[in-house]
Amino acid sequence: xxxxxxxxxxxxxxxxxxxxxxxxxxxxxxxxxxxxxxxxxxxxxxxxxxxxxxxxxxxxxxxxxxxxxxxxxxxxxxxxxxxxxxxxxxxxxxxxxxxxxxxxxxxxxxxxxxxxxxxxxxxxxxxxxxxxx
Numbered sequence: 001x002x003x004x005x006x007x008x009x010x011x012x013x014x015x016x017x018x019x020x021x022x023x024x025x026x027x028x029x030x031x032x033x034x035x036x037x038x039x040x041x042x043x044x045x046x047x048x049x050x051x052x053x054x055x056x057x058x059x060x061x062x063x064x065x066x067x068x069x070x071x072x073x074x075x076x077x078x079x080x081x082x083x084x085x086x087x088x089x090x091x092x093x094x095x096x097x098x099x100x101x102x103x104x105x106x107x108x109x110x111x112x113x114x115x116x117x118x119x120x121x122x123x124x125x126x127x128x129x130x131x132x133x
Contacts, residue, residue, distance in 0.1 A: 002060075003090035005118050009035040010068045010083030036065060045115055052133040056122045 013035030023032075039061045047054035072079040098104065126133050 002118060002121065003086055004094065004114075006064050006067065007083040007087035007090060009039060009064050010071070010079050011035075011087065012038045013068050013072065014078065014080035014083065031065060031069065035068060039065070042115055046119060049119065050133045052126070052131060053119055053122060056126065056131075056133075057118065060118065060122070 013033050015034045017033040043054060043058060043061060046057045068079065068083075071082060075082060123133070
């Protein structure tokens with residue numbers, strides 16, 4: 001699930017957003033794009049669920065932004081190509097896992113479950129660290 005989330009952000013990041021770069025000053029403008037806007041929308045959902053969950057997902061989002069920025073600046077292939085390959089492989093793994101599990105993926109019922117997946121994984125990290133959420 002984190003790879004799917006990462007690849008979606010990377011694909012959104014790849015949508016041309018020159019308007020944002022022109023509107024914001026130099027250091028900030030590099031990070032304002034459709035991917036970070038998508039993350040901000042997701043983070044508003046997470047804060048409505050739980051403040052500690054929001055901070056965990058904010059940290060995770062900052063890592064995603066850093067990785068996507070690094071790839072966009074340093075990779076020989078375009079970011080969208082890398083993220084599309086990761087997206088396809090991650091979804092194959094997701095469907096395979098659900099087939100082994102014998103359960104139909106929940107996101108077919110409600111797209112909100114696409115946002116629940118990363119929060120569900122954060123739940124395990126919080127439990128390991130003893131953080132109440």
